[in-house]
Amino acid sequence: MAIQNKVSLPVIKRLPKYYRHLTNLSVDGKEKISSSELAHMMGTTASQVRQDFNCFGGFGQQGIGYKVDVLRAEIGKLLFGDGERLPTILIGAGHLGSAVSSFISRDTNGYTLLGVFDINPELVGKEMCGVPIYPLQELESFCNEHHPIVAVLCVPRQSAVDLSGELVRLGIQGFWNFSHYDLSVEYPQVTVENVHLGDSLMSLGYRLRNPTEE
Structure with a gap:
């Protein structure tokens, strides 16, 4: 091929x-x-x-x-290469993070979720889809030990801005980014998939209100 x-x-x-x-x-x-x-x-x-x-x-x-x-x-x-799954971490264990982690864990999509990180002490120590939730301050030591190359960001915009540079420094090569901020602007050397759920919803609304334009 x-x-x-x-x-x-x-x-x-x-x-x-x-x-x-x-x-x-x-x-x-x-x-x-x-x-x-x-x-x-x-x-x-x-x-x-x-x-x-x-x-x-x-x-x-x-x-x-x-x-x-x-x-x-x-x-x-x-899409999946030779079948080796990409080591992945997820940051943000809220409702969105829970839904996204469930999708990653149950779907055969080429990724292995290694760990989830959050700042909420009530979530730390629990599991999300069988994956441990760690405190954010352990991010560096975890990355140094497990070498993830993909980070899923389910955090607010400013948190993504604050964390992204550190994640790139720790070896992250790709982001699946739900933070409503286009990380590719900041890191053109890193592969980024920015997901804007609101954009999709607004597009649906426009098409419903303007059906004759399609």
Whole structure:
């Protein structure tokens, strides 16, 4: 599987959606799918699907289409690598942190949650999805011992700003950031996925109020 130059971020962001649809197709017992069928599911064009896959050398044959399980496996390799899970920590054991940690722990998504950190002494010593909750002051010693490379931030904006530099210094290479602050602005050398739930909700509201514009 040859990757053609640098793959654009929009293509990368479509890969999980391809994988999700292909997983559902596999469960339903479908063996083959055309680029047109897959495009309809993705809300795009057959040409776009072929262009996306050509970034990775292509996965099908002209006029024949794609084998669902083979395509799913190939995209899985792109998303999950060789199967080794990325060591991860989560900061912020509140309601959002609890929901996010549950998702990470139960889903086969390529991550292993090693520890959760919080400043609330009432939470320290408890577990979240079977993972211990540590006091924030133990963050440095924990990172030095366990070497996580991903940090999930479920904290307020200012806390994310205050913590991010220290986390980068401790070896964090990627953030899944729910703090309503775009960390990528501060750390362009680090891989950041900023998640703004409010943006998605406002987009929904706009589309409901302006249905004729779609």
